[in-house]
Amino acid sequence: MEYRKIKDEDEVRDAGVEDVGKSFLLSVPDNDLTSEGETKIDSHREKVKWKRKSVVTLALTVLTSSQGILIVWSKRAGKYEYSVTTANFMVETLKCAISLVALGRIWKKDGVNEDNRLTTTLDEVIVYPIPAALYLVKNLLQYYIFAYVDAPGYQILKNFNIISTGVLYRIILKKRLSEIQWAAFVLLAAGCTTAQLNSNSDRVLQTPFQGWVMAIVMALLSGFAGVYTEAIIKKRPSRNINVQNFWLYVFGMCFNAVAMLVQDFDAVMNKGFFHGYSFITVLMIFNHALSGIAVSMVMKYADNIVKVYSTSVAMLLTAVVSVFLFGFHLSLAFFLGTVVVSVAIYLHSAGKIQR
Amino acid sequence: MEYRKIKDEDEVRDAGVEDVGKSFLLSVPDNDLTSEGETKIDSHREKVKWKRKSVVTLALTVLTSSQGILIVWSKRAGKYEYSVTTANFMVETLKCAISLVALGRIWKKDGVNEDNRLTTTLDEVIVYPIPAALYLVKNLLQYYIFAYVDAPGYQILKNFNIISTGVLYRIILKKRLSEIQWAAFVLLAAGCTTAQLNSNSDRVLQTPFQGWVMAIVMALLSGFAGVYTEAIIKKRPSRNINVQNFWLYVFGMCFNAVAMLVQDFDAVMNKGFFHGYSFITVLMIFNHALSGIAVSMVMKYADNIVKVYSTSVAMLLTAVVSVFLFGFHLSLAFFLGTVVVSVAIYLHSAGKIQR
Numbered sequence: 194m195e196y197r198k199i200k201d202e203d204e205v206r207d208a209g210v211e212d213v214g215k216s217f218l219l220s221v222p223d224n225d226l227t228s229e230g231e232t233k234i235d236s237h238r239e240k241v242k243w244k245r246k247s248v249v250t251l252a253l254t255v256l257t258s259s260q261g262i263l264i265v266w267s268k269r270a271g272k273y274e275y276s277v278t279t280a281n282f283m284v285e286t287l288k289c290a291i292s293l294v295a296l297g298r299i300w301k302k303d304g305v306n307e308d309n310r311l312t313t314t315l316d317e318v319i320v321y322p323i324p325a326a327l328y329l330v331k332n333l334l335q336y337y338i339f340a341y342v343d344a345p346g347y348q349i350l351k352n353f354n355i356i357s358t359g360v361l362y363r364i365i366l367k368k369r370l371s372e373i374q375w376a377a378f379v380l381l382a383a384g385c386t387t388a389q390l391n392s393n394s395d396r397v398l399q400t401p402f403q404g405w406v407m408a409i410v411m412a413l414l415s416g417f418a419g420v421y422t423e424a425i426i427k428k429r430p431s432r433n434i435n436v437q438n439f440w441l442y443v444f445g446m447c448f449n450a451v452a453m454l455v456q457d458f459d460a461v462m463n464k465g466f467f468h469g470y471s472f473i474t475v476l477m478i479f480n481h482a483l484s485g486i487a488v489s490m491v492m493k494y495a496d497n498i499v500k501v502y503s504t505s506v507a508m509l510l511t512a513v514v515s516v517f518l519f520g521f522h523l524s525l526a527f528f529l530g531t532v533v534v535s536v537a538i539y540l541h542s543a544g545k546i547q548r
Numbered sequence: 549m550e551y552r553k554i555k556d557e558d559e560v561r562d563a564g565v566e567d568v569g570k571s572f573l574l575s576v577p578d579n580d581l582t583s584e585g586e587t588k589i590d591s592h593r594e595k596v597k598w599k600r601k602s603v604v605t606l607a608l609t610v611l612t613s614s615q616g617i618l619i620v621w622s623k624r625a626g627k628y629e630y631s632v633t634t635a636n637f638m639v640e641t642l643k644c645a646i647s648l649v650a651l652g653r654i655w656k657k658d659g660v661n662e663d664n665r666l667t668t669t670l671d672e673v674i675v676y677p678i679p680a681a682l683y684l685v686k687n688l689l690q691y692y693i694f695a696y697v698d699a700p701g702y703q704i705l706k707n708f709n710i711i712s713t714g715v716l717y718r719i720i721l722k723k724r725l726s727e728i729q730w731a732a733f734v735l736l737a738a739g740c741t742t743a744q745l746n747s748n749s750d751r752v753l754q755t756p757f758q759g760w761v762m763a764i765v766m767a768l769l770s771g772f773a774g775v776y777t778e779a780i781i782k783k784r785p786s787r788n789i790n791v792q793n794f795w796l797y798v799f800g801m802c803f804n805a806v807a808m809l810v811q812d813f814d815a816v817m818n819k820g821f822f823h824g825y826s827f828i829t830v831l832m833i834f835n836h837a838l839s840g841i842a843v844s845m846v847m848k849y850a851d852n853i854v855k856v857y858s859t860s861v862a863m864l865l866t867a868v869v870s871v872f873l874f875g876f877h878l879s880l881a882f883f884l885g886t887v888v889v890s891v892a893i894y895l896h897s898a899g900k901i902q903r
Contacts, residue, residue, distance in 0.1 A: 349880070372898060373728065373895070373898060373899075376891050376894060376895055376898075379887065379891055380735065380888065380891055383884050383887045383888050383891075384888075386880075386884055387742050387881070387884045387885075387888075390745065390880065390881055390884075392747045394880050394881075395879050395880050397880060398879075398880055524750050524753075525704070525741075525745065525749050525750050525752060525753055526742070526745055526749075526881065529738050529741055529742045529745075530742075532734065532738045533735065533738050533739075533742075533888055536731050536734055536735055536738075539731060540728070540731055540895070543727060543728060543731075544728075
C-alpha cells in the first residue's frame with residue numbers, strides 16, 4: 194500500500210536527515226549529545242521548537258473557535274446566499290497566495306535553495322493530491338449520510354473522528370501513545386460528545402445501520418486524510434512548510450474547481466462568481482484560509498493528536514464565547530463535557546511516555 | 549478537634565499493633581521482611597487480604613445495585629404504605645442481630661478473647677454515635693433542601709458526595725491519592741452525573757444559592773460520616789469487625805428510635821408497627837441491612853474510595869438491569885457517562901502510587 198511505502202522510505206531517509214529534522218520527525222528530545230556546548234545548543238533548540246509548537250497550536254485553537262463563531266453569526270444573518278463551492282475554491286486560492294507571499298519573503302532573505310525552491314520532483318509531488326481527494330470523497334458522502342441522520346445527529350457522530358484519528362495515527366505513523374494517553378483520547382471523544390448533548394441527541398441512537406457505517410467510513414476518511422497529510426509534511430522535515438503548503442493547496446484548488454464546475458456551473462455562469470458574497474462571507478473565507486494554514490503548521494511542528502485537542506478546545510471556546518456574543522445558554526451537559534475534556538488534556542500531558 | 553485526637557492516638561497505637569493490622573491501616577504491602585519464609589507468609593497474607601477486599605467490594609456493588617432495583621420495583625408497585633422510620637429502625641435492628649449471630653459463631657469457634665469480646669471501654673465506644681448523629685442531621689436537612697431543588701435535581705447534586713468524600717478522605721485520614729487518581733475521581737463524579745442526565749436536568753442550574761449551600765453541606769456531612777466511620781473501624785485493626793458493627797448499629801437503632809417516636813408515634817400507635825409492610829418492604833429491609841454490613845466491611849478491608857467506586861458502578865448496573873426488568877431505555881448520556889466512569893476506574897488502578 195502507498196502509505197506503507199512512504200513509511201519505509203521515511204525510515205531510510207531518516208538516517209541521513211539533520212538533527213533538527215530528525216527530532217521533528219520523532220518528537221522526542223535529542224539527548225544523545227554529551228559535550229556541554231552541544232547540550233546547551235540542544236536545550237535552546239528544544240525551547241525554540243516548544244515555542245513554535247505552542248504558537249501554532251494556539252493559533253489553530255483561536256482560528257477554529259472564531260470560525261465556529263462566524264458560522265453561528267452567518268447563520269443568524271440568514272441563509273447562505275453565495276455558492277459554497279466558489280467559497281471553497283477561494284479559500285484554497287487564498288491559501289496558495291499566502292504561501293507564495295511567504296515564500297517570496299523567504300527567497301528575498303535567504304535566497305533560493307534546495308529546501309525552499311518551488312520546483313519539485315514527481316516523487317515528491319505525487320502524494321500531494323491524495324489528502325485533497327480523500328476530503329472530496331468524504332464531502333460527497335456527507336450529502337448521502339443526511340438521508341439517515343439529521344444535522345445535530347451528524348454533529349454527534351462526527352466525534353468518531355477523534356477516535357479514528359488516534360487509531361490511524363498509531364497504525365500509519367507508528368507513533369506510540371501511553372495507556373494513560375489512550376484513556377485521555379477516549380475521554381476527549383466522550384467529553385466532546387457530552388458537551389454537545391441536547392434534548393434531541395437521543396434520536397441519534399435510532400440511526401439505521403447504514404448511517405453508522407457511513408459515519409464510521411467518513412471518520413476513517415477524515416482521519417486518514419489528516420494522518421496522511423502529516424506523513425507527507427514530515428517526510429521531508431527540512432523542506433520549507435510554505436512549499437509543502439503550496440503543493441497541498443494547488444491540488445485543493447484543482448479538486449474544488451472540479452466540484453464547482455460540476456455542482457454550480459449554471460449558477461456561477463448566470464449570477465456571477467461572487468454572487469451573494471457579503472462581509473461575513475469574506476471574513477469566513479479569510480478565516481478558513483488562515484485555519485487551513487494553521488492546521489498545516491500543526492502537522493509540521495506538532496501532530497494530529499495536538500490538532501484534535503486544539504479543535505476540541507476550540508469547539509468549547511466557541512460555545513462559551515457565544516454565550517456573551519449571542520446570549521446562548523450553557524447546559525449542564527456542556528459543563529460536564531468541559532470538565533471531562535479538561536481532565537483529558539491534563540492526562541494527555543501527565544501520561545507522556547518517559548524515555 | 550475530635551478527629552485530630554483520633555488520628556494522633558492512631559499514630560501512637562500503630563507502633564504496637566501487629567503486622568496484619570498495620571498494613572490494613574496503611575494499605576501498603578509490608579515488604580520490609582527479608583527472610584524467604586517470612587516473605588512467603590507475607591505474600592500469602594497479601595493474597596488473602598486482596599481476596600477479602602475483592603469479595604466485600606463485589607458484595608457491596610451487587611447489594612447496592614439490587615437495592616436500586618428494589619426501589620424502582622417498589623415505586624412501580626405503588627406509593628410507600630409503610631412508615632419509613634419503622635423500616636429504618638428494622639434495618640438497624642437486623643444489622644445488630646446479624647452481627648450478634650456472627651459473633652456467636654466466632655465465640656463458639658475461637659472462644660472469647662480481647663479482640664472479639666462485646667464489652668468495651670468508654671474510650672472505645674464514645675466515638676460510635678457520631679456517624680449515626682451525622683447521618684441524622686443530613687437526613688433532617690434533606691426535608692428542607694426540597695424547598696429549593698426537585699427530586700431529580702437532588703439526584704444530580706448528590707454527586708457532590710463523591711468529591712467531598714475524596715477531599716475529606718485526604719484531609720482526615722491523611723491518605724494520599726496520586727494526581728492521576730484525583731483526575732479519576734473528578735471523572736467519576738462527572739461520569740456519574742452525565743449518566744443521570746435527562747431532558748429536565750438543566751433545571752438544576754437554576755437552583756438558588758441556599759440550595760447549593762445545603763447540597764454542599766449535605767455532601768460534606770455524608771462524606772464526613774463515611775470517612776469518620778472508616779477512622780473508627782481502622783483505629784483498632786485487630787478488633788473483630790462484628791463487635792465494631794454491633795456498636796455502630798446499636799447507636800443507629802437509638803437514633804432511629806428517636807426519629808420514629810418524634811415523626812411517626814401516632815401512626816405506629818394507631819395502625820401498628822408493621823402497618824403497610826409488603827413482601828417488597830421485607831426484601832428491601834433485608835437488602836439495606838446486608839448493604840450496610842457490606843459498607844462496614846469495605847471500610848475495614850478497603851476504604852471510602854473503593855466504596856464510592858463500588859456504589860457508582862452499582863448505580864450504572866441498576867440502570868442496565870432495569871432495561872431488561874422494566875423495559876427502561878438507556879440514553880446517549882448514560883452511555884457516555886458509563887464510558888467516563890469506566891475510564892475513571894481504569895485510571896484509579898493505573899495511577900496507583902508506587903512506593
